[in-house]
Amino acid sequence: MYTLTGVTKTYLNGKKAVNALQGIDLNIPDGQMVAVQGPTGGGKSTLLQMLGALDRPTSGSVLLGDEDLAKSSNSRLTKLRASNVGIVFQSFNLIATLTALENVEAALVPLGVPKAQRRERATAALASVGLADRIGHRPAELSGGQQQRVAIARALVKDPKVLLADEPTGNLDEETRDEIIALLEGLWRDQGLTLVIVTHDSQVAARAQRRLHIAKGKLRDTTPASKTPAQARPPADEQPTWAKPADDASPPADASPPAEAAAASPAAAASPAAAESPAAAVSPATPADEA
Numbered sequence: 001m002y003t004l005t006g007v008t009k010t011y012l013n014g015k016k017a018v019n020a021l022q023g024i025d026l027n028i029p030d031g032q033m034v035a036v037q038g039p040t041g042g043g044k045s046t047l048l049q050m051l052g053a054l055d056r057p058t059s060g061s062v063l064l065g066d067e068d069l070a071k072s073s074n075s076r077l078t079k080l081r082a083s084n085v086g087i088v089f090q091s092f093n094l095i096a097t098l099t100a101l102e103n104v105e106a107a108l109v110p111l112g113v114p115k116a117q118r119r120e121r122a123t124a125a126l127a128s129v130g131l132a133d134r135i136g137h138r139p140a141e142l143s144g145g146q147q148q149r150v151a152i153a154r155a156l157v158k159d160p161k162v163l164l165a166d167e168p169t170g171n172l173d174e175e176t177r178d179e180i181i182a183l184l185e186g187l188w189r190d191q192g193l194t195l196v197i198v199t200h201d202s203q204v205a206a207r208a209q210r211r212l213h214i215a216k217g218k219l220r221d222t223t224p225a226s227k228t229p230a231q232a233r234p235p236a237d238e239q240p241t242w243a244k245p246a247d248d249a250s251p252p253a254d255a256s257p258p259a260e261a262a263a264a265s266p267a268a269a270a271s272p273a274a275a276e277s278p279a280a281a282v283s284p285a286t287p288a289d290e291a
């Protein structure tokens, strides 16, 4: 699905340059569920913008299939986004004056889908996220969880190959968060999507097939050994011993990755493979390049 090679992104803030991504190499196979974690300001959203064709890298290539998004024209990127990539944000980003149905329908306008079909598909998409009885409501008349469901329906109504979610549960309470994650995971499974989800929630990350950690613009693959048996792990005495964070909703910029350590306990312990492998239960992380 994606092949990133040597991707950098530098933002210019006045005279100051911010190196948001520093040489990212990454391959994401079709249909994989990928969790991306890391401290605030680490580059997670910037990476998602590259994957979502929302922006181009400063250097390097971002292949979606065999098309290099770094070299595509603006109009081509707009087309790709409209047809291939669904994106869900923390803040829902719904249009306040439109009903749920109209918000979802709007995603089909750039694709030239006729009005009657738009209505039909949007209605079905809203039903698939459990909102059949709320299609006439405006965002202000919906709960946070319901608004995020509308945003998910809007992202999926175009039948994209990829769903990108940038902290989709960051504004939701715990119970609603679990519902939204279960929904995303179900959609991923049923629709054969490639799902990339940025999350501070270690329990969510633990459910993904693949785990990535990004800090200071550098990426590490932190997929637990129980999920990728072949992956090399550091010896036990080099395992980090991060304390379990209270709740890493907004870790300090320089924090070592607390997520894996916290996550390892419930999820890894539940897995038979991890139970046989004490190292995996401690932490899958390889913090070598973070110093």
Ligand SMILES: Nc1ncnc2c1ncn2[C@@H]1O[C@H](COP(=O)(O)OP(=O)(O)O)[C@@H](O)[C@H]1O
Binding pocket: 011, 012, 013, 018, 019, 020, 038, 039, 040, 041, 042, 043, 044, 045, 046, 047
């Ligand atoms: N549009 C922008 N202009 C300037 N700097 C930016 C912009 N977007 C992000 N940054 C900077 O790039 C770095 C990475 O940001 P971001 O990708 O949003 O991190 P994360 O999503 O992990 O919190 C941060 O230092 C941030 O301040």
Ligand SMILES: [Mg+2]
Binding pocket: 044, 045, 046, 166
């Ligand atoms: Mg972000």
